[in-house]
Amino acid sequence: MSISDKNRKILWGKSGNKCAMCKHTLVFESTQNDNESVVGEECHIISGANKGPRSDSDFPREKINDVTNLILLCRIHHKKIDDQVETYPPESLRTIKDDHEKWVEDKLKDQPATPKVQIKRVKEEIPDKLPVINSGKEMFNLAAGACAFYNDYSDDLTDEEVDAVSGFIQNVKDWAELAREMEPSQRINASSDLDKEIKALRQFNIFAFAAVEKQKIVGGIGGESSFPVLHLSVNKANDSNVVTGE
Template sequence: MAISDKNRKILWGKSGNKCAMCRHTLVFDSTQMDNESIVGEECHIISGANKGPRSNPDFPKDKIDDVSNLILLCRVHHKQIDDQVETYTPERLRTTKNNHEKWVEDKLKDQPEIPKVRIKRTKEEIPEKLPVINTGKEMFNLAAGAYAFYNDYSDNLTDEELDIVASFIQNVKDWAELANEMEPIQKINASRELDKEIKALREFNIFAFAAIEKQKMVGGIGGESSFPVLHLSVNKANDSNVVTGEEL
């Protein structure tokens, strides 16, 4: 798929806007005539491409874009590690990444203490009932604004039912993580695909229920900010766990 906004933020935050190898600054300030210049690149330690740098067919596909498999580098060192794969092995790059992130953390300890970042929930914002989702467009628009996900599904599913439920939940999450970078036509196509999956679920008498919980991210240097989370439950219509105000 693609690196999620969350993993991208974690990587840049832990790397302190510095290349993990040369520690040069990766964002140059704007000038009177131009905007900021970004020379940092999010690099894969294990490539997701079949013949990519340090590719490994045994490496879990769902970990390719995980922050643990990413290292922040300048463009020069990104090119170098991908050209010199025998020298820059996965083990060496992981050590470089860990040492750099520890260096950043130690440097920041010299600064005034910053409140830890945490997620704040309020009882009033936690949805008690999840409304049924009828269309792919409705599902996509709801998921596109979410930063995190709570997923649930019925326990009494057959293997065939479990396969289509798992696929639907995964696709909702994947489309949501890509939504900010998608063109309008791509969003329409994504909605169409989710619509097909919703109809396929209903052939098994299975329904999708979803709602957004408005959480808040507090602490850090940015103050308080919104942190919307999607609650998604995929259930049989007769499942006792289904709580909805709508008739099915």
């Protein structure tokens, strides 16, 4: 399992785009001829590899990619700590990490206060009816780019129906999160997979209903920006909770 996007964002945010050891900036600005250069690396304090640096068979496997087991370093110091494991045992690296994140926080306190970042809902954008989704392409296009998800499903499902519904909801979320980086051919394949699942749900008389709510991110230093949220309801046609458009 790889490091999640959430843990990456937390690590880079708390580290302030600086190496925890030398404090050098880890992303260099683009030039007239080239894109930005990223020289920062997300380093494991306890390695997930059996014979990796500071590996520990007693360390919980589910914690390997947790943000508490990660430290942000430049490439030079990443190599240094992995080459010199006796000089940089886990306890020392955790202290370096904690001290650095406190240093970043203290530096930021010296900056002018910025408005708190919040998600704002717009009443007119909140869907009160979710139209039925008839194809995988339609589902994928709605889900692609969604930043958050509101999910609903029927209560009285059999075990087989639960597997089908939960699998579909999870796949919609997974494809949505990957959509930005997918090639056209991959988008077509994803749409085809979702189409097959929608048809499989119909065998149980279960339908997918969905719509996108356009929320906003306000505050911070970047100004207002869009925050699309997907409403997805997977229900039996006779479920009392189903509300569909004409």
